[in-house]
Amino acid sequence: MKKRHIAAVTGLLAALLAACGGSGTDSGGSKSAQTLASLTTSGVSKAATRWGAVKFGGGGYVPGLIYHPTSPDVLYARTDMGGAYRWDAAAKAWVPITDGFGAIDGYHHGSETMALDPNDDQRVYMGTGMYLSENADARLYISTNRGDTWQYVKLPFSAGSNSPGRAIGERLMVDPNQPSILFYATRASGMWKSSDYGQTWSQVTSLSTHVMTKSEINAYPSNGVTGFEQVIFDTNTKGSGSATQTIYTAVAKDYADTAGLSYSMYKTTDGGATWTGIATPADVAGFIVPHMVRAKDGMMYVAFTQGNGPGANGPSRLYKFDGTNWTLLKKYDAQQWVNFGMGGLSVSGSGASTRIALGVTNSWGNWDGQPVIQLSDDAGLTWREIASTAPHLPASDGFSGWTDDVEIDPNNPEHILHVHGGGVWETHNASAAKPTWTDAAGGIEETATSSLTAPPPGANYTLLRSAGDISTWVQTELLKAPVRTSNSLFGTTYSADLAWSNPAYMATTGSHGWGSTVVGAYSADSGVTWKAFATNHPDALANNGGASNLIVTKPDNIVWAPSLSTPAYTTDSGATWTYTNLPALAPVGIDRAYRLAADRKNPNKVYAYNSGGAWWSQWSETPHFYTSTDGGRTFTESATFAANSWTADFGATSIAVNPNVEGDVWVTDGKSILHSLDAGATWTKLSAAAPIWGQSAYQPDVYGATSVALGKAPAGAKYSASVYVVGVINGVWGVYRSDDGGASWTRFNDDKHQYGGISTLAADQNVPGRLYISGSGRGVLFSY
Structure with a gap:
């Protein structure tokens, strides 16, 4: 390793060690005795033992914050698809607690609800399952050490951590007096109860026996059934040993109508043996209850809003309820240009001096008079705004819109x-006339990454990253949030690439924003500024699916493959586009596109891979591989590829080219690893990878090989690049590394660092052993 590379790695590791307290902490928070010297002075092939986050900072939706009621600073954050986190008060950062979830657990990497035991601040429960269905596919994860380790039980119903209404709740609650009892307010299956710390469950049939059918669920867009919304134990005591008798719950109109329930709130005074409907005010008929909370004096505060969110619109109301009477505290009605809903709700204290924090949703921007966080210190008699136009550090107007949970410590x-x-966001001086807010997302990395590209040596940046909702970013430092972005042009991006001969030139493609037709852009100054393509690929707007991708062969020269389209090329940065001779892709029932790759040693060589669709689809075809020798204008098909490959869906496949050798191409087809040394003319299928089958007849539980990347080889390696593959080798899923061209493989990650599944890879061209990976909604990670 050259001295400048040693210095660069040493500096980076020193910064990481300092950030972690000086002794070295992996991303799960555990200490390591490995020394700095052992990590920086050797270039030999060694499996990485540490992973760090490539910083973006937040990036995604946190539907719920969950405080322990009595233990200071015991706080959790659940995300909709990027795992869960625990607050580290000393470090003032969030610690990921679900990084040990593997690829087979990816469907459970979002949390619909979390619950804490008021009597035991080590015990945590988490309900998971990404999307609501008619299947019993939810899980309950249980931890007795604040999320350091988990065990789970299968639940007899479905959940929807990434479905509409995911900030409602918490749906799961622990009885503070008899903590072996838990209630779960489900979306489509009624109320459920456990009496043995969540191990077994039974439906609370005294309230409802109905389980919504597939057709009943599908009647709502995006399976947006809200169902039962919360459970509130009406008690000031804990640890008495006797089950709490008085319990409140709320139910949305979607489930109530199908189950024949006549009220939107219910109450039991005998521990759930019987339930009585509570008449709610007439002006909230059919509304959602996003949050209801109990003050210390027993007063119930209940928010009602028309939509189920995220960022639900209005009209909306906040009431308090003393068990008999409803008192209106605040309301928003739709006006000419505003339609505010209510989301987050939290209370502190009791009586006439009760502090109430109310999150106003569907309120965007930062302007005088805007409601974002409304605060009352007199039980709702008067209100003031404490977030809009208040100081924010760093300065930002990105704090409004989806204020669907608010928590008073x-x-x-x-x-x-x-x-x-x-x-x-957080403030520590809420009583100030203008409270100061600071970004409290440190440690949370919740981006849904679609593309990663590492540049050649000599570039003034480290990584090119694209993701859902947040566009394409150029990462110049791994531990600092990036600032170079195409975000001003469009949001979600699917793919990005750069010119190997001049990495300052790059291009990206994605989905267009509201009222825009921009779906592609380029930069000639390493991402400092971006320009939209003057014209789009002829099919890009009509076929704007997530499989769309492009490659850059040299400055101004781009080949673009939108979903379900014939790729086209440009030699003038998108001023004009010309179709290639590749065959059109027929619809097969799922999104797909040609995967493209540029030969980094010869810009005239371009590779195109059609994975065929999906092996189980009746419309799918055999896979095809093509090579171009004129910069992507015309392609010739490989005569030997189909016999070696397997038809798989687009997301389970990838293609990578050795940047050090012309014509050295690697493909993962979902099942196997394939390698060509002659630009695709002939292929070798490696025997290393194989899928894991079991639960589904339509696809493997875990695919055999899904992503491949090539990076700088260590000194003395038998092959010119280190090869990294995500897949199953010897029956174990993980990231694997080979330094001998695939003859042997070593697992590169471990069971603590699986991130709910790993998809996109990019390998560093400067530092041996430096790999960039994207977790399942977990942002971008790197090995060091």
């Missing part, structure tokens, strides 16, 4: 947190 009412579409 139970041990410090001056400390208030709220969520938004991209993380968490």
